[in-house]
Amino acid sequence: MTISVPIPSLGLTEDQRAARERIYAAPLAELDPGDPESFGAQQMYWKFERLRAEDPVHFTAAEHSEQGAYWSLTKWDDIMAADTDHETFSADAGITLHRPPAGPVESDINYEANALGGQLRSEDGQIVQRERQDGLIQSLLSMDPPQHEVHRGAVVDGVSPANLKAMEPLIRERAGAILDALPIGEEFDFVEHVSRDLTAMTLATLFDYPQEKRGKLTFWSDVMTAIPGPGAVVETEEERMLAIREFFEAFAGMFQQRASQEPRVDFVSLLAHSPHAQDFTFAELQGDGIVLLVGGNDTTRNTITGSVYALNKWPGEYAKLRANPALIPSMVSETIRWQTPLTHMMRVATKDTELGGKRIAKGDRVALWYVSGNRDEDKVENANEYVIDRKNPRQHLSFGFGIHRCLGNRLAELQLRIIWEEMLARFPEITVVGEPTFSHNNFIKGYDRMTVVIPRRNG
Amino acid sequence: MVKVTFVTQDGAAHEVEAEVGWKLMEVAVNESIPGIYGDCGGQAQCATCHVHVPPEWRPITGERNAAEQAMLANAYDVTEDSRLSCQIIVSEELDGVTVDVVDS
Numbered sequence: 365m366t367i368s369v370p371i372p373s374l375g376l377t378e379d380q381r382a383a384r385e386r387i388y389a390a391p392l393a394e395l396d397p398g399d400p401e402s403f404g405a406q407q408m409y410w411k412f413e414r415l416r417a418e419d420p421v422h423f424t425a426a427e428h429s430e431q432g433a434y435w436s437l438t439k440w441d442d443i444m445a446a447d448t449d450h451e452t453f454s455a456d457a458g459i460t461l462h463r464p465p466a467g468p469v470e471s472d473i474n475y476e477a478n479a480l481g482g483q484l485r486s487e488d489g490q491i492v493q494r495e496r497q498d499g500l501i502q503s504l505l506s507m508d509p510p511q512h513e514v515h516r517g518a519v520v521d522g523v524s525p526a527n528l529k530a531m532e533p534l535i536r537e538r539a540g541a542i543l544d545a546l547p548i549g550e551e552f553d554f555v556e557h558v559s560r561d562l563t564a565m566t567l568a569t570l571f572d573y574p575q576e577k578r579g580k581l582t583f584w585s586d587v588m589t590a591i592p593g594p595g596a597v598v599e600t601e602e603e604r605m606l607a608i609r610e611f612f613e614a615f616a617g618m619f620q621q622r623a624s625q626e627p628r629v630d631f632v633s634l635l636a637h638s639p640h641a642q643d644f645t646f647a648e649l650q651g652d653g654i655v656l657l658v659g660g661n662d663t664t665r666n667t668i669t670g671s672v673y674a675l676n677k678w679p680g681e682y683a684k685l686r687a688n689p690a691l692i693p694s695m696v697s698e699t700i701r702w703q704t705p706l707t708h709m710m711r712v713a714t715k716d717t718e719l720g721g722k723r724i725a726k727g728d729r730v731a732l733w734y735v736s737g738n739r740d741e742d743k744v745e746n747a748n749e750y751v752i753d754r755k756n757p758r759q760h761l762s763f764g765f766g767i768h769r770c771l772g773n774r775l776a777e778l779q780l781r782i783i784w785e786e787m788l789a790r791f792p793e794i795t796v797v798g799e800p801t802f803s804h805n806n807f808i809k810g811y812d813r814m815t816v817v818i819p820r821r822n823g
Numbered sequence: 824m825v826k827v828t829f830v831t832q833d834g835a836a837h838e839v840e841a842e843v844g845w846k847l848m849e850v851a852v853n854e855s856i857p858g859i860y861g862d863c864g865g866q867a868q869c870a871t872c873h874v875h876v877p878p879e880w881r882p883i884t885g886e887r888n889a890a891e892q893a894m895l896a897n898a899y900d901v902t903e904d905s906r907l908s909c910q911i912i913v914s915e916e917l918d919g920v921t922v923d924v925v926d927s
Binding site: 444524 | 860862864866868869871890894896897899927
């Protein structure tokens with residue numbers, strides 16, 4: 365079976381129609397939109413389509429899900445409401461739906477103490493240990509105020525407008541070198557040779573990590589979000605933990621080294637020289653390291669790949685872009701919406717609350733499905749189509765809103781803009797061969813491989 | 824209609840007509856003022872419409888609200904004059920104001 369993104373205006377393939385029918389025929393209560401399988405098979409779109417229409421705030425019970433029990437928010441307005449209410453919907457229990465939290469049941473947890481102390485305490489004040497998914501022990505992305513501001517504030521200058529301006533020529537030079545080395549008339553994997561390499565170089569700069577070892581950074585990042593299994597970047601949980609430990613050791617080494625050097629604008633130096641550095645716990649630093657690593661890696665990589673894929677699937681849009689390169693910034697925003705490189709953010713209700721007529725209890729996990737909200741027809745016209753000159757292309761959910769809004773959003777846009785300026789200058793076309801391999805992952809929405817061929821250079 | 828001026832990062836002054844009742848951010852986006860994006864649609868949740876408002880205009884523009892304050896906590900080039908322009912409503916009294924656009 366060929367797996368492809370559905371293009372409603374062209375009609376669904378037989379396989380797609382059958383999959384959609386199966387999803388609509390299933391009992392609503394059993395619908396598990398977070399099932400990684402449906403992402404690998406590109407079938408999640410119909411689960412979300414059905415939920416948006418029939419049950420926008422949806423509960424999946426533990427018996428119907430390998431991720432444990434959770435709520436799904438599928439409409440733009442509900443996602444926005446939860447994303448911007450960090451007091452009711454805390455990020456502090458980890459930000460992905462990856463697997464059910466081990467340890468005590470949620471209702472035993474005192475979130476007020478948690479937000480301030482960053483440790484999980486039961487009602488009687490006893491600190492309880494709980495494993496957090498993805499090793500996101502504590503981090504700027506999963507913290508609540510006021511701790512959040514201390515950590516985010518420490519690193520924010522790493523991607524300041526001034527710093528991005530300084531990085532632009534460097535990124536352009538690297539993009540040019542990558543593209544000039546590509547074969548003409550020969551098939552190659554676009555993910556490995558373009559998307560991965562460009563973003564790895566940027567990531568090495570952000571961490572001031574040796575460029576020649578940059579592959580290590582992408583490896584560690586892939587490990588963080590991997591679901592171990594045959595063919596995955598790590599095949600067992602033990603292997604995964606070993607790789608994560610290796611990153612922590614490398615990161616701790618860098619931190620100590622930077623602390624003894626003059627302050628610079630890389631993320632590690634910024635953390636090491638923060639006025640609050642002596643208060644940072646090892647667990648917090650590890651968490652910050654992971655978030656900065658993952659945030660700057662898969663997301664931009666998959667959106668670069670996604671832009672080439674989408675422009676091939678909608679050749680009329682590719683023609684528009686070629687005819688008018690001034691559309692690049694708008695195409696970049698549209699790709700970020702259409703791709704939605706992070707499918708969701710997970711939150712935990714800190715108190716009983718109501719959303720979309722449903723009662724969400726304190727301690728319940730709530731998935732904010734950006735990937736669904738970005739296809740909400742009540743908010744985005746023709747949401748399932750890729751339209752590079754649509755009205756208000758910047759209004760999408762992919763970066764999140766509120767205090768946890770994506771720190772590197774401008775850098776992501778910058779890299780996409782540059783790679784496209786350089787690609788359009790060189791090649792009249794980049795042609796996708798067959799279908800890409802979609803990542804088997806319910807958090808990172810992306811591509812493991814995508815074969816392309818560049819027929820010729822511009823004359 | 825009142826006149827408002829946006830001074831962009833390159834130092835250029837853009838004087839535009841603004842409709843009373845509009846958000847200052849909406850005026851800027853409508854006029855394609857560089858540096859003002861309004862990604863969240865005007866709910867003080869993205870900090871992409873950051874401006875510096877001179878202190879003498881503060882009695883008219885008012886003070887930051889809590890949501891604005893939270894977003895500005897991690898914005899760039901934040902000063903006492905910092906506001907999110909989606910939280911400033913154009914009024915007759917605002918006629919003649921000049922604000923500096925801050926890169927976000």
